Amino acid sequence: MAEQGDPPHQKKKLYIETVGCQMNLLDSELVVARLRQDGYELTDDIQQADAILYNTCSVRQHAEDKVYSALGRIKRLKEKKPEVAIGVLGCMAQKDQDQILRRAPHVDIVVGPGQLGRVPELLARAKGDDPTRLAVSRARTDGSLETITASFETYDANREPAMRPTPFQAFIRVMMGCDKFCTYCIVPSVRGPEQSRPPVAILAEARLLADQGVKEITLLGQTVNSYRYRAPDGRIWRLSDILAKIHEIEGIERIKFITNFPNDMTDDLLQAVRDLPRVSRYLHVPAQSGCDEILKRMKRMYSVAAYEEMLARTRETIPGVAVSSDFIVGFCGETQESYEKTVRLVERSRFKNSFIFKYSAREGTRADRLYPDDVPELEKKRRNNELLAIQTAISLEDNREWIGRTVEVLVEGPSRTSVRREGWDGIDQLTGRTSCDRIAVFDGSERLVGRMVRVAIEDASAVTLFGRVETTEVVATPA
Ligand code: SAH
Ligand code: SF4
Ligand code: F3S
Numbered sequence: 334m335a336e337q338g339d340p341p342h343q344k345k346k347l348y349i350e351t352v353g354c355q356m357n358l359l360d361s362e363l364v365v366a367r368l369r370q371d372g373y374e375l376t377d378d379i380q381q382a383d384a385i386l387y388n389t390c391s392v393r394q395h396a397e398d399k400v401y402s403a404l405g406r407i408k409r410l411k412e413k414k415p416e417v418a419i420g421v422l423g424c425m426a427q428k429d430q431d432q433i434l435r436r437a438p439h440v441d442i443v444v445g446p447g448q449l450g451r452v453p454e455l456l457a458r459a460k461g462d463d464p465t466r467l468a469v470s471r472a473r474t475d476g477s478l479e480t481i482t483a484s485f486e487t488y489d490a491n492r493e494p495a496m497r498p499t500p501f502q503a504f505i506r507v508m509m510g511c512d513k514f515c516t517y518c519i520v521p522s523v524r525g526p527e528q529s530r531p532p533v534a535i536l537a538e539a540r541l542l543a544d545q546g547v548k549e550i551t552l553l554g555q556t557v558n559s560y561r562y563r564a565p566d567g568r569i570w571r572l573s574d575i576l577a578k579i580h581e582i583e584g585i586e587r588i589k590f591i592t593n594f595p596n597d598m599t600d601d602l603l604q605a606v607r608d609l610p611r612v613s614r615y616l617h618v619p620a621q622s623g624c625d626e627i628l629k630r631m632k633r634m635y636s637v638a639a640y641e642e643m644l645a646r647t648r649e650t651i652p653g654v655a656v657s658s659d660f661i662v663g664f665c666g667e668t669q670e671s672y673e674k675t676v677r678l679v680e681r682s683r684f685k686n687s688f689i690f691k692y693s694a695r696e697g698t699r700a701d702r703l704y705p706d707d708v709p710e711l712e713k714k715r716r717n718n719e720l721l722a723i724q725t726a727i728s729l730e731d732n733r734e735w736i737g738r739t740v741e742v743l744v745e746g747p748s749r750t751s752v753r754r755e756g757w758d759g760i761d762q763l764t765g766r767t768s769c770d771r772i773a774v775f776d777g778s779e780r781l782v783g784r785m786v787r788v789a790i791e792d793a794s795a796v797t798l799f800g801r802v803e804t805t806e807v808v809a810t811p812a
Contacts, residue, residue, distance in 0.1 A: 353390025508554030623678025
């Protein structure tokens, strides 16, 4: 451990905290990979850090509050140790820009998600007299589409295995930005215009990850199923084409993709999920509301009937598919009646699970400009809890149907409740996911981590299947 008086050639220490979506987790991985080249190593101890980075999210007020309070907590640290460099990265950096430097003057650098390639340079300068502390991309209204798009740079060159969820699971970005402009959502303004990455770049990254031992790849995009790329030879690539190509890569045993936009759930994609056995039979397709008037206000561009048609088509095409959703309760103008329509959609749809959020007004969005945030906080909370309870009861019923069946599980590691003992290779409580993304917990040797096993399910809660390993044979590893 670093102590005062350690030799000066010792590595610099980097402390990083990440909030927000998987896109942010991936961005943090890439930033860390780059900083390692500059001689940094990760530390969990903020007191020991030479650089402290927060990769931030702006999707709800709560996410921003968390970062401002973390910044408040390290103010004293910076006073005691002025040489420590503090950086705010990501969506909040893009949204609030120099406001962050005013509100938290001890912050050295503020870097938006489209400028992360500049983090090393700005960190190095933070110690000198160079006044550059801010690197953000252009606003949507700030020039031609080409100029704005170019200012949100892809930052996907390096990979950092230590930052992954596990050594054999990795994310690949297939799309950046978003052009849907749902009226409540800040993402299109902080992540910039929608851009699909070239298939060659995506496939090269997938091969590299497979060579490094990655078995599960999750493709990321705000509306991942809107992926569309016109190659120089004129060929149009869709997400289904990308899935088929990744499926051919030796070593890749499972492929997932998030998040789907309901209108772009095309038949070619559904058929790819049906026909490619290593693609998870799991689709996250947020509905957001079960009331047509609210959907219209949200500018989601579909009706409840269209969503349900998509859901029926999905289930008809892919037997056994698990679908999950997101909902916002308490959006501007959501009456008790409109909320009840959402309740009924949840009851009819039988999602595997749903993420339920209380509407949080975001400055700069259309909803914030046009509609009063008129559902009281307490009522938002009540609707949130009630809807969650309804979904939980459905998830429990659904999971209980798995009791007595055998599932294939990719083992991720010791379960959170299990105590890990150094160098111990006995029986441990392990966790992993089924092909339809259900969590399974079972006893087994640590050596199973990263492997595919068959688990006989004996019990179930709303979020977890509990079982017993039926065979420790690796059942789905291609030779
Ligand atoms: N691109 C994804 C998800 C984006 S953000 C998609 O389109 O589905 C993740 C979720 O946060 C959204 O699905 C939505 O349910 C929720 N969300 C977004 N903005 C919000 C806001 N202002 N208040 C509350 N929840 C919000
Ligand atoms: Fe936000 Fe809508 Fe884009 Fe999703 S599709 S990121 S909710 S604007
Ligand atoms: Fe948050 Fe940015 Fe993701 S606002 S949800 S971290 S794209």
